[in-house]
Amino acid sequence: MFYICSMLSYTEENYLKALLKLSFQNEDKPEAGTNEMAAYLGVKPATATDMLKKLKEKELVTYKKYGKILLTETGKQNGIAILRKHRLWETFLYEKLDFSWDEVHEVAEQLEHIQSAKLVDKLEEFLNFPEFDPHGDPIPKANGEIPTIDKVLLSELKENELCKVVAVKDTSTLFLQYLEKLRITIGTPIKVLERIDFDGSLSIQIAGEEARNVSMKFAESLFVKR
Amino acid sequence: MFYICSMLSYTEENYLKALLKLSFQNEDKPEAGTNEMAAYLGVKPATATDMLKKLKEKELVTYKKYGKILLTETGKQNGIAILRKHRLWETFLYEKLDFSWDEVHEVAEQLEHIQSAKLVDKLEEFLNFPEFDPHGDPIPKANGEIPTIDKVLLSELKENELCKVVAVKDTSTLFLQYLEKLRITIGTPIKVLERIDFDGSLSIQIAGEEARNVSMKFAESLFVKR
């Protein structure tokens, strides 16, 4: 149970976090490839290969030449610790400092690397132990547990189904700003009025307002709870 | 008035801050020497020389070989911006997250490098535009102005003078913890009962409690307002 190692560089932390995120994406098999990882981090594959050797040396990942990359338990816990910090800071920025949905990420990318166990725990307490961040993503607990919530994509609902927004799948600025324009936020109730099979678009009712059409791309970017 | 440049590295920021701090210390002449600066930053003089060339290139300092180092106006404003962040974060940690006097500095050293103009200004607003940090040091305003307060060392007071603690000169953990033990904090009233000429020590009354002796070293580490 002595997983979190504080002697990681800024860069190493970013690699671990990327690996963790990729493992969430590829749910069935939590591995990643070198190119995939490099693309995610915005570096060249050669660079990723080098770092991988270092992470392997430190027993944070298992991998062999030309093989897939997998986080060790230590690597995973370290990644989770960073994700925890990231999401707590996002929550702080959104709730206490009036940052908007799409502004929090960039600053949290920096704040997540601050080293101080006390700071993280005090921050969590100050925020009243939030379970989800402003995007609806779960905030890992101090022990590494990650809260869950059952959610489905808006696109999976049938006609006449009612739901509440619980998270965004796409966190791009464009999408988040569109959501703000539609006055959709975490918790907003939505009713599916009609499904247009032709292009997968939906006619929905947002918070009891008048009907509005949204694209399939939109419906596949929003998580809701029935 | 377009002073703050955001393209400074973590290290460059530290050099500018060090130079600014040294210029406060050497009040009469705000210059510094290479060795002095290196010592302050915990690097070797050779390293400081290299960085100086870089800072000169960027017009953040003026200096010539074997000469003294002086911040340019741009350099000074950048230094002040970092100091502002440092002291705002210290205030946040102390007031909102219950950090103790002597714990805030280390974490603020990291937080001061977060790049986001919005963050700093929102933080200042969230803290209600504090003028002084937990150690009583002035927090620079967004425009670079630094609040002042007239303060003297406790050691300068005469017998029977009354005062209030406004800042600490020494910010070492040992001193801060001693202050906590004595239940002295910013704002605590103190009366000088007796000055012992033999060793410069004082007999003082803290917040109306019974008399207590403090050393000359102590009296020279605490700033008060008459």
Next chain:
DNA sequence: TATAAAAGTTAGACTAGTCTAACAAATATA
């Protein structure tokens, strides 16, 4: 004022993280 001491600089080397270009292995497909 000559010289010793202090202060500052240069040259060359190292590490972490990055790149490009060339190559090797694995996989997909004709």
Next chain:
DNA sequence: TATATTTGTTAGACTAGTCTAACTTTTATA
């Protein structure tokens, strides 16, 4: 299954920031 494509690795180079060791300039002092 042979080959083309994709994926991943190696080698060599670069930058920022650091070091040590040797050297130079300034300053303090005998």
